[in-house]
Amino acid sequence: MKIVGLAIVRTGSDLNEPVPLTVATELSSFGFFQRQSVKEMLMFLTKTFMKRTEPGQRQSVEHEGYVVHCYVRSDGLGGTVTTDGEYPARVAFVMLGQLLDEFAQKQGDSWKTVTTPESVSFPPADEYLQKYQNPAEADKITKIQKDLDETTQILHKTIDSVLERGVKLDNLVEKSNDLSAQSKLFYKSAKKTNSCCVVS
Amino acid sequence: MSSNRTHEFLALAQSLPAGPPPPTNANGKKGDSDAYQELRNFHTTAAGISRDIAGTSALLSELSNLVRQGFAQPQDQARMNQLVMHIKSQIEGLNGRLDQASNTMQKQRRKVGQQAGEEAANMMDGLKSTFAEAASDFKKVLQERTDNMKEETDFQKQVYDYNNADDDDPIPNMSSLYAPPVFGGANSNGFPALDLTSSLMSPADNTSSLPRPHGISSSYSGGDIRQRRPLEYNNSYGSQNSFGGSLYSTSQAPLTPLDIQRMEEERGLQQQLIPDQDYLQQRADAMSQVESNIVELGTIFNKLAVMVQEHREMVQRVDDNVQDANTNINMSMEVLTDTLMSLRTNRMLALRVFSVLVLFIIAFIIFFA
Numbered sequence: 001m002k003i004v005g006l007a008i009v010r011t012g013s014d015l016n017e018p019v020p021l022t023v024a025t026e027l028s029s030f031g032f033f034q035r036q037s038v039k040e041m042l043m044f045l046t047k048t049f050m051k052r053t054e055p056g057q058r059q060s061v062e063h064e065g066y067v068v069h070c071y072v073r074s075d076g077l078g079g080t081v082t083t084d085g086e087y088p089a090r091v092a093f094v095m096l097g098q099l100l101d102e103f104a105q106k107q108g109d110s111w112k113t114v115t116t117p118e119s120v121s122f123p124p125a126d127e128y129l130q131k132y133q134n135p136a137e138a139d140k141i142t143k144i145q146k147d148l149d150e151t152t153q154i155l156h157k158t159i160d161s162v163l164e165r166g167v168k169l170d171n172l173v174e175k176s177n178d179l180s181a182q183s184k185l186f187y188k189s190a191k192k193t194n195s196c197c198v199v200s
Numbered sequence: 201m202s203s204n205r206t207h208e209f210l211a212l213a214q215s216l217p218a219g220p221p222p223p224t225n226a227n228g229k230k231g232d233s234d235a236y237q238e239l240r241n242f243h244t245t246a247a248g249i250s251r252d253i254a255g256t257s258a259l260l261s262e263l264s265n266l267v268r269q270g271f272a273q274p275q276d277q278a279r280m281n282q283l284v285m286h287i288k289s290q291i292e293g294l295n296g297r298l299d300q301a302s303n304t305m306q307k308q309r310r311k312v313g314q315q316a317g318e319e320a321a322n323m324m325d326g327l328k329s330t331f332a333e334a335a336s337d338f339k340k341v342l343q344e345r346t347d348n349m350k351e352e353t354d355f356q357k358q359v360y361d362y363n364n365a366d367d368d369d370p371i372p373n374m375s376s377l378y379a380p381p382v383f384g385g386a387n388s389n390g391f392p393a394l395d396l397t398s399s400l401m402s403p404a405d406n407t408s409s410l411p412r413p414h415g416i417s418s419s420y421s422g423g424d425i426r427q428r429r430p431l432e433y434n435n436s437y438g439s440q441n442s443f444g445g446s447l448y449s450t451s452q453a454p455l456t457p458l459d460i461q462r463m464e465e466e467r468g469l470q471q472q473l474i475p476d477q478d479y480l481q482q483r484a485d486a487m488s489q490v491e492s493n494i495v496e497l498g499t500i501f502n503k504l505a506v507m508v509q510e511h512r513e514m515v516q517r518v519d520d521n522v523q524d525a526n527t528n529i530n531m532s533m534e535v536l537t538d539t540l541m542s543l544r545t546n547r548m549l550a551l552r553v554f555s556v557l558v559l560f561i562i563a564f565i566i567f568f569a
Contacts, residue, residue, distance in 0.1 A: 058479045090482040141486050148493040155500045162507050169514040176521035183528035190532040194539035 001086035002026070004066060005042040006129045008103055008122065009050045010111055012076045018050035021111055022103070022122040024129045043117075046070075046080045053078065060089050071096045077104060077111065091135040091142060099128050238308050239316060242301060246323055249297050253327070256290045257334050259283055264341045267348065280345065287338055294331060302328075 005025040011018040020043060027035045045063060049070045053059050056074045060067055067085055069092040072078035079100050081092045102124055103111070114120060132138045136146050263283040266276050305320050 056476075058476050060478075088482075090479065090486060093479050141483075141490065144490055145486070145493070148490065148497065152493065152497060152500070155497065155504070159500065159504060159507070162504060162511075166507065166511055166514070169511055169518065172518045173514055173521070176518045176525065180521045180525040180528065183525040183532070187528045187532035187535070190535050194535055 001084055001088075001135065002029070002133055003081060003083045003087065003092075003129055004029075005039075005046075005082040006079070006099070006125055007042070007046045008077070008079045008100065008120075008125065009046060010076060010114060011050050011053075011055070011072055011078050015115075018047050018078070019115055020046060020117045021114055021120040022125050023118050024125040026129055026133070042082055045082070049080060050078055058093055060092075069093060069096065071100070073100055075104075088135060088139075088142070091132065091139040094139055095128060095132045099125065238304070239320065242304055242308065242320060243323075245297065245301050246320075246327060249294060249301060249327055250330070252290060252294055252297075253330055253334060256287055256294065257337075259287050259290070260334060260338055260341065263287065264337070264344075267341055267345045284342070291335060291338065298324075298327060298331060 003026060005023070005027075007020050007024075008022040009018045009020045023039075023043070025039055025042065027038055030038050045068055049059065049061055049068055050072065053070045053072045055072045055076060055078075058069070058071045060069045062068075062085070065085060067083055067087070067089070069081045069083065069089055070078065071080075071093055077100055079096045081096055083092055103122055106122070106124075107120065111120060136142045263280060266280050266283070269276070302324050305324055308317070308320070
């Protein structure tokens, strides 16, 4: 599962089209000549879906095998993440939330007046894109879930080995039982056979 | 000398004070008479409670007779519902009073003498056990009843067309049963059943307070008794919901197409109110899955601990056996070394004895030769 593109967009009722402020893409899976057209399609999808998304709402729209997760905050700042079908929506939204928070923090209010597309440079966007390529690493819940699964597996193996240990201990008990019985017999027979010659 | 002294006895009895004589106690504390007064009150309340338990049992027997008749007539149904409500309210009241009585008994127990306290405690236990029996019988009767009604509705479903069953209303007076919260919970048929004794058997609570009877319910999967409203709430021993309060608390699981439609409308409304429903739902699901995983891990650890604990016993046995074997072998070694020692030394003796014998033989030969 991978993320193909990421865009921070400014929406508002005063604009007839949402303005993308920052865009980051990861198009290495496409052929060199396709990349430009793919990027244009991403931008087009972003703008279209952003226009349709209300402030304070999250949406996930599927298009040609790729899913676009859109989120618009209440103050008009929004973002889209384009991923393939397997990527969990929840992680995408968490990522968007964090990214938008950081963006708003860094940029202050300056983004509210921007009208030229892709004019704001925000390097953390690229970082986020790379980091979230593997949702298990970046999203805490996914990480915890993975750790838990591992731990459960390990525990199952442990229980199996403890059961084996139980069986072996059982064997040991039996054998030691036999040993003690045998040694007792040995003692008795030794005493008996040697008692007759001691006197004389 | 024996004469009829009955009239003397009667005169004496009348001359005695009306109430019981004031108690003479070894402590001689001032509050003793109050304690005995309270004890008397306690006994009267206990008597009242036992009388009510008897009354409830009588009603319960009537109800069970009605239920056992099988397919019941409408007027029997009405009577059964009435009985059920009556019994339920009585059980509630009895529960509260038993609790109160046991609390007061605990308080008084210290003040009153030991024997009276023990007697009171025994009586409380007796009352509680009879009450528990009555409650469990009630539960059984209810279950029988729900089974009967299920058979009835299945039968009628075959007879009537399913679409018309909504109009025909096979069980007319069930609609009046929204109030009785007795039907809370589902057994394997998918029908509600009240589990009154789930907590009565709880081993933890025996002296402090009477375990509250309350019901367990799980989600109700589609049914055709639409008027039933199974009530759902958490069965937590710690919370000790009172009988009446908790059963009125929540309601769930709509049953008719009308209800399903209403629920979908609500859901649509929810979607307007909370536009992030899916996302939040996903988060909630993820968290609950994590939680269940952790709980599972906890149980696995517990099992592990139990298993290792069992092994401890086995290891001890092995140790004992090996110890015994060691001791035995040591002792036998001692015996053998003794034999060896004695053999070594005895050889000299044997040699000498043998030489003496040989001398004797030679002497004999020389003597006879």
